[in-house]
Amino acid sequence: MAAEIRPRAQARKPVLLSKIETSQELVTTAVIIPKEDGVISVSDDRTIRVWLKRDSGQYWPSVYHSMPVSCSCMSFNPETRRLSVGMDNGVVLDFIVSEDYNKITPAHTYQAHGSRVTAVLFVLEMEWLLTAAQDRSICWHCTESGQLLGTHRTAAWVTGLQFDVETRHVFVGDQSGQVTILKLDQNTCSLVTTFKGHTGSVTALCWDAMQRVLFSGSSDHSIIMWDIGGRKGTAIEMQGHNDRVQGLCYAPHTRQLISCGSDGGIVIWDMEVERQETPEWLDSDSCQKCEQPFFWNFKQMWDSKKIGLRQHHCRRCGQAVCGK
Secondary structure, three states, X not given: OOOEEOOOOOXXXXXXXXXXXXXXXXXXXXXXXXXXXXXXXXXXXXXXXXXXXXXXXXXEEEEEEEOOOOEEEEEEEOOOOEXXXXXXXXXXXXXXXXXXXXXXXXXEEEOOOOOOEEEEXXXXXXXXXXXXXXXXXXXXXXXXXXXXXXXXXXXXXXXXXXXXXXXXXEEEEEOOOEEEEEEEOOOOEEEEEEEEXXXXXXXXXXXXXXXXXXXXEEOOOEEEEEEOOOOOOOEEEEEOOOOOEEEEEEEOOOOEEEEEEOOOOEEEEEOOOOOOOOOOOOOOOEOOOOOOEEOOOHHHHHHHOOOOEOOEEOOOOOOEEOOO
């Protein structure tokens, strides 16, 4: 697998600038409006809200739009002010936000899926809208005509999507913990490769187009950095959370990765630091340090009259070891 990197604790802490009291329901997605003191949020209370900062310093909704069902995900493109919202019923709605951010106008309705939409991604350069859902499918539509261009079936339901314009590769994270790379054309889709390093479902994806690196977060509490551009299969595991990783965001100008988890923690990673990959994980029926049997090694457990242990791997040497 790869080296396990833990962040160094620093005295510096993020400073709270503002807190927006939205609703009692779960906020599924929120994005900052670039160059504006504003935020767009969607939530389980079936609303889209655009929050603008007033002279008082508080944020108040300039747009409060009710949806037919709960909103599950969102994508916002600041250049075109296109807002794409996925819903629990599999439908995706496109809106255009006004220049003053005081109004949203419906643009397209996509009958994309048969169940809850899990990811929405607008690709300006291709004029494509990529969507995924719990019905184990990925769709891409033309945003000019609203026409369905193609569909691809997946083995598990998709939890994250990222797209590289240069290669037309779409990165797909799914519930099984696998990351798949697909090549999309106007009406066709082909498999490039798949890789798996997580023991839990993939919960977040983030793509750095400059360094050609993909980051994946998981319910196994870990983040993996996949070196796609290096073509060497390098993968570095990073540990900084005590619960599932909820979101990832990359700042290319400072080369910092920001991750947040269900443990309430926010971790800022300096990606300019050199990291070392370890050898492949080794297989063994007993700990390669203390020689105690693992829980499936029934013969040694019986002979030694010892309880079987859970297998782990050393991130430095790759040996199969017990938790101790």
